[in-house]
Amino acid sequence: MSNHSNPRHVANFRRASLIGGLICLVFALPVLIGWFTRIDYLINAIPGQIPVTPILSVFISLSALSSLLLLTRGGDKRARILADALAGLVSVGSFLIVMRFVCHYRFDLEVLLFGHWLPEVHSSYLARTAPTEATAVFLAGLCLLFLGRGKAPYYAISQLVAALMALLPFFALVGYVYEVPFFYGVAAYTQMAMETALLLLILAFALFFAKPDTGIAGLISSSxxxxxxxxxxxxxxxxxxxxxxxxxxxxxxxxxxxxxxxxxxxxxxxxxxxxxxxxxxxxxxxxxxxxxxxxxxxxxxxxxxxxxxxxxxxxxxxxxxxxxxxxxxxxxxxxxxxxxxxxxxxxxxxxxxxxxxxxxxxxxxxxxTLQFSETDLLPIISKCLEELKPQIDNRKLKLQLFFPEQLSTVKVDATAIKHVFTNLIHNAIKFTPDGGEIEISAQEPLGVVIVKVKDTGKGIPREEQENLFKPFSRGALGKKYKTGTGLGLYLCYQIIKAHHGVLTCISEEGTGTTFVVSLPTTVHAIDLSPPQKERAETT
CATH class of the missing domain: 1.20.58 (Methane Monooxygenase Hydroxylase; Chain G, domain 1)
Incomplete structure (x- = not known):
């Protein structure tokens, strides 16, 4: 989801997410200690209410720890692996509990883990997890697994899962406030504890705003x-x-x-x-x-x-x-x-x-104001190369051209499109080492003309590619060139968008970068003749 995130609100929501994770960890761990030490005020912080069960205190603690790792050390690969492992444990464990209620099988994870030390697990419903509690924790683990993927589409999915998770403790709390047992449990052994509902709601909030600049959270934090x-x-x-x-x-x-x-x-x-x-x-x-x-x-x-x-x-x-x-x-x-x-x-x-x-x-x-007219792209690209030829020769770059015999015309503003190709080729020259190679190719799938500008430079790190077409984005490599403003690619993106086309980037560190321009053709006739052989030109 595209938005203009307000840095101040993003920082505030991220800080709130961190505090929420800490609250869950600080309150859940003492509950587990209380069960083993038989200290009542640790087991049940709200007198007269159902306590948090032992296994739920473990699941909430692991979920909070996983979220804190992702928030504070998300760039560390080992921290991400550990966070994923914790989230996986939460997801699998809570899923087994949910399946025990759904399928009525005899395997009991709570008895297996705590039955030897805590006799209450065998005899008291107060020490057993309700299906709504297990479902909410399962959604928390699932949300953390999506967060750990580190990409915007997964962040959006994790926010949807966190919102769905928040509904269960929210309904339970509403039931407690209005004294309507139906919303927090239909029977004694299926009730969600009030303290559990509070912790799960705080955890859901923390997970929802873990990435406050993307997805639905990005909309809320936008200016x-x-x-x-x-x-x-x-x-x-x-x-x-x-x-x-x-x-x-x-x-x-x-x-x-x-x-x-x-x-x-x-x-x-x-x-x-x-x-x-x-x-x-x-x-x-x-x-x-x-x-x-x-x-x-x-x-x-x-x-x-x-x-x-x-x-x-x-x-x-x-x-x-x-x-x-x-x-x-x-x-x-x-x-x-x-x-x-x-x-x-x-x-x-x-x-x-x-x-x-x-x-x-x-x-x-x-x-x-763009002046659209049916235009052949090949002369425009040739004109760009002619103007940039002194720079290519000065850097001793090898230029490979792969053009078909003929391309369909595209309805574009020739001046604006020339600006795009000049910028892309100039970037390829700037970021390709002396003696390197630049490849420009064109092809025409049905209804689209695709032009690729490929270099053999160092490539663009994956974490920088998301911001590549945003204004004033230059990246670590681009900052070495002090005369740049970080507006070139953003302007190219806006121009191609105005032509109902698409500008994308394919890059891996160490293998170079390819910018792909796709523009709709003005002729969409189906050619059933054999494809013409492309000609290759080398400069």
Whole structure:
């Protein structure tokens, strides 16, 4: 899920997730100690309620420890393996308990682990785990296994599992608050303990916000209007109905009013409260819109300064440097010519960066007008290579071209697409070592023209690839080139997206990088003739 995560909210939710894991660990471990030492206040922190069972204290402790490892040492491979092992133990163990209730088989994990030391496991339902408790813990283990995969799609799945897990302890707590046993158990031996429900709900919260910048959690932590609305309304929509419902039942039990009057009063109060929340939220969103308009106006002023006060003088300097380099203003020595060439290259790099900023601004504001026309990509790529040929020759790079005899035309803005291929080929030149090889190929599956730009550089680490097409993302290797801004690939991505195409990256460290541009063709006819043999050109 794409979102504009607010760094402050992301940090707060991640901190809350860490604290939630610590709370579960701190409260679950003493319960286990209490069972073995027969200390009642450790076994049952809430007097008069069902205690946390021994095996649940183990499962909750292992789950909390696994989440803490992923949160604090997720980049360490050994820590991830240990976290996965703990999550696997929780999942398997809780699954066996659930299956004992479903299939009624005789294998009893709780008796096997604790029967020798704790006679209560054999005789008392207080020491036995309820099926709802085992199911919630199983979902916690499953959630941790998805978290340990380390990729955004798995994070989103883990959040869905954590949300589903949270429903079980939440229903149980609601049942305790309203004194409705159906929601926390239909019989004594199947009841979820209140302390267990609290710990499981905290654990579910910690797991849900373990990756607060992705998935549903990313939407909640975002700086967009949707994120603001969720952060303001979500707690209110949960807590206010619970509070009003409890007050209604409490009032009826004290005899303050009859049930019909209480129900009517509850509905009226809910209507008034909901409308007050909506009005307050609408006002806050209007204030945010006004602030954003002010910031956009400031950005317009900055772009005007870039255009007039920076770009125009640099363009003038570029023309003067061109005249000096070519000798049009007088003969210069070899050493002077070399310095002038370097100065011209630096000046051109500044111009390119400013142009990238201006074009990116136009795309973000929707002010960029594209002139679409049916275009053959091969001449555009050839023009890019012609302009970049001095850099290729200077680095002694081997250029391999694999083009078919003919490509279908694509409906594109030729200038914008040329910018994309120039940027991709320039990056390939920059990140390929001297004497290396660059390969550019084109092919045409049904209805799509695919162009690949492949280099033999060091490649891009997997953890950096997720942010590759985000603004100001440069990566560890890109930071070595101080003139870059991290906007080039983001601008290319926006241009290809505006053409209803796709820009992707395939890379492994040590084997190089391939950027793949896919654009829809303007002709989708099915060619039943034998495929033409590709021609290979070497420069």
């Amino acid at each position: 967009d209007a949707g994120g603001v609305m969720l952060r303001r309304l979500l707690p209110a929509t949960i807590l206010i109905p619970l509070l009003y419902g409890w007050l209604k039942i409490f009032g009826q039990r004290l005899g303050l009013f009859e049930r019909d009057f209480g129900t009517t009063l509850l509905i009226l109060v809910m209507i008034v409260s909901t409308n007050i929340l909506l009005v307050l939220n609408a006002k806050h969103l209007n204030d945010l819109d006004a602030e954003r308009e002010r910031l956009l106006e400031q950005r317009d002023n900055v772009m005007a300064v870039l255009t007039h006060d920076l770009k125009n003088p640099l363009m003038a300097a570029d023309r003067v440097l061109e005249l000096l380099v070519t000798g049009a203003l007088g003969k210069v020595s070899g050493e002077q010519a070399e310095l002038l060439v370097k100065l011209k290259q630096s000046n051109q790099e500044l111009l390119n960066n400013i142009q990238n900023l201006l074009e990116l601004y136009r795309y973000d504001r929707g002010a960029q």
